[in-house]
Amino acid sequence: MRLDTLTNSIGEWLRGTGPDSDIVMSSRVRLARNLAQFPFVSRATEQDRADTERVLRERIAAVPVGRELDYIDVGHLEEIDRRFLVERQLISREHADAQGARGVAIDRLEQVSLMINEEDHLRIQCLHSGLDLHGAWEQIKVVDDQIERAVSYAFHPRWGYLTACPTNVGTGIRVSVMLHLPALVITRQIDKVFRSLHKISLAVRGLYGEGSQAMGDFYQISNQTTLGRTEDELVQQVADVVPVLIDYERRARDFLVRETQQNVHDQVSRAYGILRTAQTISNEETMQLLSRVRMGVLLGLIGDVKLSDINSLLIRTQPAHLQKLRGGDEDSSDDIERARYLRRHFEGGDSPSRATAN
Amino acid sequence: MIQSSSPGTVCAGERTGRTCGDAMKCQQCDNPAVFHITELEAGNVREVHLCEEHARVYLNQSEGGDGGDPGEPGAVEGKGQKGGGLSGPLGVGQTAEDLAVLDKRCCDMCGITFFEFRNQGRLGCPHDYLQFEKELDPLIANIHGATEHTGRRPSRPVPEGVDAGSGTDGLTAIIGLRRGMKEAISREDYESAKESRDAIRGIEDAWTPPAKAGEENA
Numbered sequence: 001m002r003l004d005t006l007t008n009s010i011g012e013w014l015r016g017t018g019p020d021s022d023i024v025m026s027s028r029v030r031l032a033r034n035l036a037q038f039p040f041v042s043r044a045t046e047q048d049r050a051d052t053e054r055v056l057r058e059r060i061a062a063v064p065v066g067r068e069l070d071y072i073d074v075g076h077l078e079e080i081d082r083r084f085l086v087e088r089q090l091i092s093r094e095h096a097d098a099q100g101a102r103g104v105a106i107d108r109l110e111q112v113s114l115m116i117n118e119e120d121h122l123r124i125q126c127l128h129s130g131l132d133l134h135g136a137w138e139q140i141k142v143v144d145d146q147i148e149r150a151v152s153y154a155f156h157p158r159w160g161y162l163t164a165c166p167t168n169v170g171t172g173i174r175v176s177v178m179l180h181l182p183a184l185v186i187t188r189q190i191d192k193v194f195r196s197l198h199k200i201s202l203a204v205r206g207l208y209g210e211g212s213q214a215m216g217d218f219y220q221i222s223n224q225t226t227l228g229r230t231e232d233e234l235v236q237q238v239a240d241v242v243p244v245l246i247d248y249e250r251r252a253r254d255f256l257v258r259e260t261q262q263n264v265h266d267q268v269s270r271a272y273g274i275l276r277t278a279q280t281i282s283n284e285e286t287m288q289l290l291s292r293v294r295m296g297v298l299l300g301l302i303g304d305v306k307l308s309d310i311n312s313l314l315i316r317t318q319p320a321h322l323q324k325l326r327g328g329d330e331d332s333s334d335d336i337e338r339a340r341y342l343r344r345h346f347e348g349g350d351s352p353s354r355a356t357a358n
Numbered sequence: 359m360i361q362s363s364s365p366g367t368v369c370a371g372e373r374t375g376r377t378c379g380d381a382m383k384c385q386q387c388d389n390p391a392v393f394h395i396t397e398l399e400a401g402n403v404r405e406v407h408l409c410e411e412h413a414r415v416y417l418n419q420s421e422g423g424d425g426g427d428p429g430e431p432g433a434v435e436g437k438g439q440k441g442g443g444l445s446g447p448l449g450v451g452q453t454a455e456d457l458a459v460l461d462k463r464c465c466d467m468c469g470i471t472f473f474e475f476r477n478q479g480r481l482g483c484p485h486d487y488l489q490f491e492k493e494l495d496p497l498i499a500n501i502h503g504a505t506e507h508t509g510r511r512p513s514r515p516v517p518e519g520v521d522a523g524s525g526t527d528g529l530t531a532i533i534g535l536r537r538g539m540k541e542a543i544s545r546e547d548y549e550s551a552k553e554s555r556d557a558i559r560g561i562e563d564a565w566t567p568p569a570k571a572g573e574e575n576a
Contacts, residue, residue: 039483040480043470153526155526158506170507171507225502
């Protein structure tokens with residue numbers, strides 16, 4: 001498949017629909033699996049990796065997983081294309097930066113992604129828009145069952161599915177939601193929320209955060225343990241906490257509107273103004289301002305901007321996307337090109353999803 | 359043993375900057391303890407005192423973790439979140455001699471030593487879970503708060519004559535045979551190499567899914 005075709009589309013998970021999509025950007029389930037007859041990837045020889053990649057690629061192609069899949073040979077991609085796939089959440093950074101034979105099979109909606117030779121031989125991911133953990137879980141079960149018909153996953157009755165890192169052993173499942181929590185950040189309640197999440201074994205991470213800093217008020221909540229509970233219980237563990245977080249964020253948004261409306265309106269309008277007029281702008285500032293504008297749209301403070309447009313811009317203003325969108329033009333810097341892209345988008349002339357902004 | 363972070367606890371490794379007092383020794387060997395690490399566990403504070411070498415191993419293990427998932431790039435809360443439990447097998451309380459012996463033990467299939475695992479935080483092959491079961495047991499209990507899988511199981515039956523209790527370990531034996539075959543070839547012992555090759559084929563044939571399994575619904 002040609003990656004250029006992806007450049008002009010957005011993944012299903014970005015369409016900004018689905019239950020509670022004002023706060024829950026996406027729901028994701030992934031399973032870690034390994035073939036029993038090969039060493040784990042970090043111990044594998046070049047030949048082992050090539051054999052693992054071939055066996056998985058061929059066998060996956062031979063079973064119906066409910067979706068038509070395209071296979072991308074990540075090992076032979078240019079660096080920019082690998083980064084592009086990372087920005088779209090189709091592969092991990094580790095997979096992009098790894099060595100040797102590896103690939104990813106994805107469906108056209110970009111809901112299903114099968115990474116071959118990541119930390120484990122196979123990482124299956126299903127990504128849905130909005131709060132739809134159970135939908136993602138039901139879908140991934142089908143994919144997992146079908147692949148299992150064609151390969152022997154490493155399994156032990158006591159330990160469950162055997163993984164390269166003991167932190168994933170057992171179910172091999174990671175269940176996560178990506179939440180947009182700007183009001184909890186503004187009202188400085190976010191740290192308290194994180195502390196409570198840790199107490200119940202949930203991890204918090206940022207979206208596109210470099211190192212320790214989350215960017216743009218986007219946070220991913222996921223389970224930490226994978227052994228001793230069933231997959232359904234682990235899905236439910238994350239599913240149970242999301243309504244609570246949604247409620248906190250909604251209450252914080254109500255508070256902002258009620259108590260500090262002028263202030264919030266000013267913040268949102270300024271963010272929108274900068275995005276529409278800046279001549280040079282960093283990735284980090286863009287994420288932060290898009291987050292504010294997204295909240296403004298949801299609070300009814302900005303009209304005429306679609307949620308899916310904001311979601312799409314969050315991805316399209318990332319470095320590899322910008323570079324692919326601008327083609328071979330290497331003359332301008334990323335920040336200048338990003339500002340130019342944003343201005344064109346908000347002027348209504350350059351939105352692939354037909355900007356309705358004014 | 360260090361009973362480090364139980365699941366769900368915040369495990370924030372932190373160097374206090376204290377210099378070693380006159381009497382404090384590393385909890386793992388007789389060298390002076392120069393690192394004093396404070397672990398926060400569900401409101402409890404626990405201190406670990408280690409020499410430079412063991413501290414490096416300890417902190418390295420604490421930073422092990424999930425590996426990559428798409429869109430899971432940066433941990434907001436940073437180190438210790440997932441890998442905190444990996445400090446389990448360090449075995450404070452065991453003598454340096456015990457650890458030295460343990461570190462040299464290696465997997466019959468992939469050849470990884472326990473020392474290599476401790477340093478990398480990644481196992482070498484599925485057989486490691488059996489080979490190092492005794493050592494992994496407390497570690498996994500630390501990470502997950504459990505040592506028994508209760509989730510989904512493969513629906514495909516194991517081949518006839520294979521003990522279901524060993525899971526897919528019979529198939530994983532191929533990894534060791536393949537290694538043996540290579541070694542035999544390198545020392546020009548072609549008879550052994552051929553035996554290994556035949557054994558590999560036998561296992562592969564027994565474990566190969568019925569030829570049409572994947573194609574019935576294709």
